[in-house]
Amino acid sequence: MARVLVEGVEKSFGRTRVLKGVDLEVQDREFLVLLGPSGCGKTTLLRIVAGLEWPDRGRVFLGEREVTHLPPRARGLAMVFQNYAVFPHLTVFENIAFGLRMRRLPERVVREKVGWAAELLRIGELLSRYPAQLSGGQRQRVAVARALAVEPEVLLMDEPLSNLDALLRLELRAELKRLLKEAGITTLYVTHDQVEAMGMADRIAVMREGEIVQCDLPLEVYRNPRDTFVGGFLGNPPMNFLRLGPGAASTLLGRSFSCEVLVGVRPEDLEVYGAEVPGAFPGRVLVVEPLGPHQLVTLEAFGQALKATVPSSLPLRPGEEVWLKASPEGVRLFDPQTGRAWSEVERAP
């Protein structure tokens, strides 16, 4: 069984506490994405799992085996990093064969495994080329094929698509998802790209300042963010947050409140009307950005700016008055002081 278990891992560099007690489990064959803003400690955590760095406190397990202080080679995992280091003086074949040759496998086995990995990544025709004769995306595939050829039980990937252009990222994203599932590899994948995370992950662990804030199914993290940080980090554009007094909150949510609340509503959960409808509140259009099937509209309501995605069929112009409704199942409430979500049990006062 190839699960990865991280228990109470802490790490400081000098006086900077980079990891503040991280617990994380990547289940057997799971694709877990570690998502968070730049500098939150994602790479450090990955390097600790890889054995390139040791934690100050805490333990790391691969399967049932504790590996906290084992060198990288003894861990039996493979890694793909951002700068897809392929060896320029080796052909694609030899690049993919690298790890296999290190293990002194017979030539027949090397050929077989290189063929399998190249097939999986659809680079079978490129085996005799050198990296300089490849596109960025092809080179990246070589790096992934090299990692897969050794048939690791666990694969660690650190922003492997970040050097590629948008179209290629999109294509490789789907391919990686497919082939890692096909090969049944347990994957810990680091990114700060929330679209990549949503699209690829079985589960997402959202990290902030050295801590994991929420680890859940992608849609659960999206629909039910544990706090305003997660709601504001996931989604493009992110969740709107409206700070409302008891009166406005009662109008918007249709029940009475006795104190200020922080209302989170995603742009697609705001309904925008060109004419007054019962139960809607007034707003004013500030900016309209046509995006094809829908338009992204920046509005002002309750004295605050918010964004809504509106079907292109509704003509809207800046300055226009509109009426807004928030679908009740799309509304989340947060504590205005702490930013933490109010659960259904401890309903807002």
Ligand SMILES: Nc1ncnc2c1ncn2[C@@H]1O[C@H](COP(=O)(O)OP(=O)(O)OP(=O)(O)O)[C@@H](O)[C@H]1O
């Ligand atoms: N070897 C090191 N020595 C000192 N500080 C370090 C070292 N490695 C990382 N850091 C610091 O630790 C913090 C976390 O870095 P890390 O690379 O883990 O973040 P990250 O979330 O992967 O960021 P990014 O998305 O930008 O790669 C940063 O403030 C970084 O400057």
